[in-house]
Amino acid sequence: xxxxxxxxxxxxxxxxxxxxxxxxxxxxxxxxxxxxxxxxxxxxxxxxxxxxxxxxxxxxxxxxxxxxxxxxxxxxxxxxxxxxxxxxxxxxxxxxxxxxxxxxxxxxxxxxxxxxxxxxxxxxxxxxxxxxxxxxxxxxxxxxxxxxxxxxxxxxxxxxxxxxxxxxxxxxxxxxxxxxxxxxxxxxxxxxxxxxxxxxxxxxxxxxxxxxxxxxxxxxxxxxxxxxxxxxxxxx
Amino acid sequence: xxxxxxxxxxxxxxxxxxxxxxxxxxxxxxxxxxxxxxxxxxxxxxxxxxxxxxxxxxxxxxxxxxxxxxxxxxxxxxxxxxxxxxxxxxxxxxxxxxxxxxxxxxxxxxxxxxxxxxxxxxxxxxxxxxxxxxxxxxxxxxxxxxxxxxxxxxxxxxxxxxxxxxxxxxxxxxxxxxxxxxxxxxxxxxxxxxxxxxxxxxxxxxxxxxxxxxxxxxxxxxxxxxxxxxxxxxxxxxxxxxxxxxxxxxxxxxxxxxxxxxxxxxxxxxxxxxxxxxxxxxxxxxxxxxxxxxxxxxxxxxxxxxxxxxxxxxxxxxxxxxxxxxxxxxxxxxxxxxxxxxxxxxxxxxxxxxxxxxxxxxxxxxxxxxxxxxxxxxxxxxxxxxxxxxxxxxxxxxxxxxxxxxxxxxxxxxxxxxxxxxxxxxxxxxxxxxxxxxxxxxxxxxxxxxxxxxxxxxxxxxxxxxxxxxxxxxxxxxxxxxxxxxxxxxxxxxxxxxxxxxxxxxxxxxxxxxxxxxxxxxxxxxxxxxxxxxxxxxxxxxxxxxxxxxxxxxxxxxxxxxxxxxxxxxxxxxxxxxxxxxxxxxxxxxxxxxxxxxxx
Ligand SMILES: Cc1cc2nc3c(=O)[nH]c(=O)nc-3n(C[C@H](O)[C@H](O)[C@H](O)COP(=O)(O)OP(=O)(O)OC[C@H]3O[C@@H](n4cnc5c(N)ncnc54)[C@H](O)[C@@H]3O)c2cc1C
Ligand code: SF4
Ligand code: SF4
Ligand code: FES
Numbered sequence: 070x071x072x073x074x075x076x077x078x079x080x081x082x083x084x085x086x087x088x089x090x091x092x093x094x095x096x097x098x099x100x101x102x103x104x105x106x107x108x109x110x111x112x113x114x115x116x117x118x119x120x121x122x123x124x125x126x127x128x129x130x131x132x133x134x135x136x137x138x139x140x141x142x143x144x145x146x147x148x149x150x151x152x153x154x155x156x157x158x159x160x161x162x163x164x165x166x167x168x169x170x171x172x173x174x175x176x177x178x179x180x181x182x183x184x185x186x187x188x189x190x191x192x193x194x195x196x197x198x199x200x201x202x203x204x205x206x207x208x209x210x211x212x213x214x215x216x217x218x219x220x221x222x223x224x225x226x227x228x229x230x231x232x233x234x235x236x237x238x239x240x241x242x243x244x245x246x247x248x249x250x251x252x253x254x255x256x257x258x259x260x261x262x263x264x265x266x267x268x269x270x271x272x273x274x275x276x277x278x279x280x281x282x283x284x285x286x287x288x289x290x291x292x293x294x295x296x297x298x299x300x301x302x303x304x305x
Numbered sequence: 306x307x308x309x310x311x312x313x314x315x316x317x318x319x320x321x322x323x324x325x326x327x328x329x330x331x332x333x334x335x336x337x338x339x340x341x342x343x344x345x346x347x348x349x350x351x352x353x354x355x356x357x358x359x360x361x362x363x364x365x366x367x368x369x370x371x372x373x374x375x376x377x378x379x380x381x382x383x384x385x386x387x388x389x390x391x392x393x394x395x396x397x398x399x400x401x402x403x404x405x406x407x408x409x410x411x412x413x414x415x416x417x418x419x420x421x422x423x424x425x426x427x428x429x430x431x432x433x434x435x436x437x438x439x440x441x442x443x444x445x446x447x448x449x450x451x452x453x454x455x456x457x458x459x460x461x462x463x464x465x466x467x468x469x470x471x472x473x474x475x476x477x478x479x480x481x482x483x484x485x486x487x488x489x490x491x492x493x494x495x496x497x498x499x500x501x502x503x504x505x506x507x508x509x510x511x512x513x514x515x516x517x518x519x520x521x522x523x524x525x526x527x528x529x530x531x532x533x534x535x536x537x538x539x540x541x542x543x544x545x546x547x548x549x550x551x552x553x554x555x556x557x558x559x560x561x562x563x564x565x566x567x568x569x570x571x572x573x574x575x576x577x578x579x580x581x582x583x584x585x586x587x588x589x590x591x592x593x594x595x596x597x598x599x600x601x602x603x604x605x606x607x608x609x610x611x612x613x614x615x616x617x618x619x620x621x622x623x624x625x626x627x628x629x630x631x632x633x634x635x636x637x638x639x640x641x642x643x644x645x646x647x648x649x650x651x652x653x654x655x656x657x658x659x660x661x662x663x664x665x666x667x668x669x670x671x672x673x674x675x676x677x678x679x680x681x682x683x684x685x686x687x688x689x690x691x692x693x694x695x696x697x698x699x700x701x702x703x704x705x706x707x708x709x710x711x712x713x714x715x716x717x718x719x720x721x722x723x724x725x726x727x728x729x730x731x732x733x734x735x736x737x738x739x740x741x742x743x744x745x746x747x748x749x750x751x752x753x754x755x756x757x758x759x760x761x762x763x764x765x766x767x768x769x770x771x772x773x774x775x776x777x778x779x780x781x782x783x784x785x786x787x788x789x790x791x792x793x794x795x796x797x798x799x800x801x802x803x804x805x806x807x808x809x810x811x812x813x814x815x816x817x818x819x820x821x822x823x824x825x826x827x828x829x830x831x832x833x834x835x836x837x838x839x840x841x842x843x844x845x846x847x848x849x850x851x852x853x854x855x856x857x858x859x860x861x862x863x864x865x866x867x868x869x870x871x872x873x874x875x876x877x878x879x880x881x882x883x884x885x886x887x888x889x890x891x892x893x894x895x896x897x898x899x900x901x902x903x904x905x
Binding site for chain 2: 084085086100101102103104113114117118119120121122123124125126127128129130131132133147149151152173174177179180181184188191192193194197200205206207208209210211214218221222224225251254256257
């Protein structure tokens, strides 16, 4: 019943003390429903405690464990061995860090750097709409919420930003998405400032509509759809 | 070897927040709103504050709108008191329940994307233990953002803190609290990403390091929840409270322990043993599968112990089944899709066609650092530590007593975070500057890290970690008894000794996971020891703490446990009275707040 796989992981390593980079090959046996984060832990426990990798919630909610597996950016806490073997049709996997920020060690990147783009678009409400006359919550119809609620599900895992075909001088899909959420949020009054961010020379004009972002998003958010709405000028 | 550890630089904000989760950041924002321009440094162990574990909470946050035509704040207060098995503090219950709605509005105004009703108002759903008319019918009381309420809170307070210019130290850990003449003046922080130690000296320090149940084999908590905060408190000679009160959620997904929400049973899911028998009918003929969390967890463990459980072929762990196959297709599709998706994603099971393997999972620690109603950390039952505050799951004020109701924790983060923020803002007014770095600053953490860096033993870290997790699950878990607890205490001493002879793989200070794990393991062992001692001393059963040898609640133990640990294994116990101010005020319905039965 419980099948075991013979796996080969070719993992990108980097040592900040010596500034050396190399690829290290690990061979291990693993049950079908171990996740890739479990494999890293297994390597730490049984072969090499120095391998550094990042995770937190380990169930797809926080976006800490993004890596490139055979070139595809994904959440390694959601990737079961059995599914990986099926999807990539191999038992050999290359494991690389995401490319959105410098590597600190091995598979751990400087997330803070990557987040700078998200900070830049100001994920808060810049200028809130006046309160409801009753003094309670602002009213938002479920129909209105529905138009942008998908975009609020983003966990800033930066998988899309890694896959994006535009890498230079671009805020990237997830940062733009954060801006678009507030453009569509009726509680945000500072629409002009948001439009300026959107159409700045680091904004949508640099998107080439290749949809690589939507294709890799682990939350299945159709990011390209939201960017297309922006390009069509839907937020005027 | 012989790397000299030293403090690289000193930072001097007005406020230091240790732990940038929902509670810590709600507090930081409150300070900024009341006192614009306050300089705040927030430290977080994760890679960005947005990644804090609050973001994983699914269900909702309880709050009664004072204008609600059917629900009343007093019902919420009663449910919380009853749920706690009469050991939460009534002054806290009152404060939290009364300010709940205001805090929901605060979140909404700051941009949280609550789910909405047809009228565009904040939608509400029912949740276990929340009832109308003093326990009569279920109440619609939990405000939610789909099945990602925690994420909504986290995103909101994080974005607001960015707006106010809070400075974050990410991938960094607070590793020693600093004091001068009994007043807390900040902490030493170790920055993992560059291997440097900083001293942060502040007028006020707020601890909000969150959950602490990673010492259990199966746990819903994130990798970082290793009890660091409590260990720092114990090191400083301060007490912790009610650590015996650990909540086990009955339905963790076997293996990783991921939470499979109560909603599944709410929608008709049935627990079955290996023979397919719907066993909850035998234990709780009326409430059946929807009996309280602690009770259902005990029933599952009992089935397993009596040989009616299964063993998972891959994870080699005992479990029972959750049957969701009979639930209509449209319910699967619209209401429980995300959580069912977890079974599919993490154990490769299709809940519409297959049985789902579940087992009780350590979920929440009701106990923590004792505080008064303003979140000021207590030295003992009477006195507080000037300059030191605590909120969130890390703290015990206590709203939850020995058992927490679902959706009351997120509520606590937000309400108590606000309360502490208000208090700190006032304190900053005429608080003295923290002065120079104390002479002995860093001595504790440097001796700890030097020891780790010098370790040349044979024992593997993983060996001790795994032994600890199994031990805690078996002897200090859902069921406890005198013999098991005494054995656990002895075994913990052994493990602590073994931990002194581990093998360190690399002596680098930069992003050295192995090194940090040594440090975390010490904390797990420390906190586990205190849990075991508190559990041994409480010779009764109350809420999440269940003693097979004392299965009933006893009036003799009508108090909070305080525990100090000066030396490993030497735990000194004390008491803090339970606040019964609602009962004592003799207002309307006061009789509901006496020592009542906890029956569902
Ligand atoms: C899966 C799951 C679902 C849940 N669902 C619900 C729900 O529906 N409703 C509800 O009310 N409650 C729920 N809870 C409980 C609730 O989510 C938590 O109690 C709450 O989020 C804790 O928030 P916090 O701010 O105290 O801590 P956290 O959000 O965990 O934040 C702790 C912070 O402290 C940092 N930290 C830790 N150690 C250190 C250190 N040594 N130095 C520096 N920083 C440190 C962390 O990095 C983090 O930033 C759930 C819990 C889980 C695990
Ligand atoms: S559609 Fe735009 S954002 Fe998405 S991958 Fe292509 S260029 Fe990048
Ligand atoms: S849009 Fe999707 S892929 Fe991109 S950061 Fe958000 S969750 Fe990750
Ligand atoms: S660890 Fe949180 S998403 Fe993978």
